[in-house]
Amino acid sequence: HPHELSGGLAQRAATALALVGDAPLLLADEPTTGLDRDLVDRTVDELRAHTGDAGRALLMITHDLAAARRVADTVAVMYAGRIVEIAPADAFFGAPGPRHPYARGLLDALPERAFTPIPGSPPELGDLPPGCAFAARCALADATCRAARPPLTEGVACHRA
Structure with missing residues (x-):
């Protein structure tokens, strides 16, 4: 059974x-x-x-x-319910690698890579910030990131990519 x-x-x-x-x-x-x-x-x-x-x-x-x-063949990375990067698998896992800071953090957290954890905690899905949902955890974030949600442009949703 x-x-x-x-x-x-x-x-x-x-x-x-x-x-x-x-x-x-x-x-x-x-x-x-x-x-x-x-x-x-x-x-x-x-x-x-x-x-x-x-x-x-x-x-x-x-x-x-x-x-x-x-x-x-293609990888799409989501953060807080939003696609933040879409890339061919070869480019994502090889060179040039991910362009979004969260996607880079995912790969850097792997044991065979840098084994570096992503700092902070994900936001509550019912209370997402007005800008980039990853901004509070991102070392590259500035006021623009916190104020405006970045559009998915050329495969990445990031003001700094």
Whole structure:
């Protein structure tokens, strides 16, 4: 019975069921949660193979940047419910790297990188500031950042990028 499955086994079963169909778009929300690294890699490889078929696409929502790097063609980073950067995966994870300070902070927080935490805490989603939601945590922020929400221009929403 489904309720008797462990979290990881339930996750694998749900992923397998999603791949059985012939849907042109697969939405995968945290498909690797509860899996060990080997299973994460195998799962994202299977999801990637699924998109190799003509006319199929994958939208994966994840906090696992290693999984995103393994599967993504394009990366979109959200902060406080807003997209702050969209970039080709090769440029985001390689050179030149992310342009938004939060996106740079995410990569710099990884153990294989600088392992530097992002200072401060995220804002309450029900009480976002009028300007950039990341401004209170950003070393580059100034009065403009706090007053006006930056538009998403050329793939980045930042007054300083």
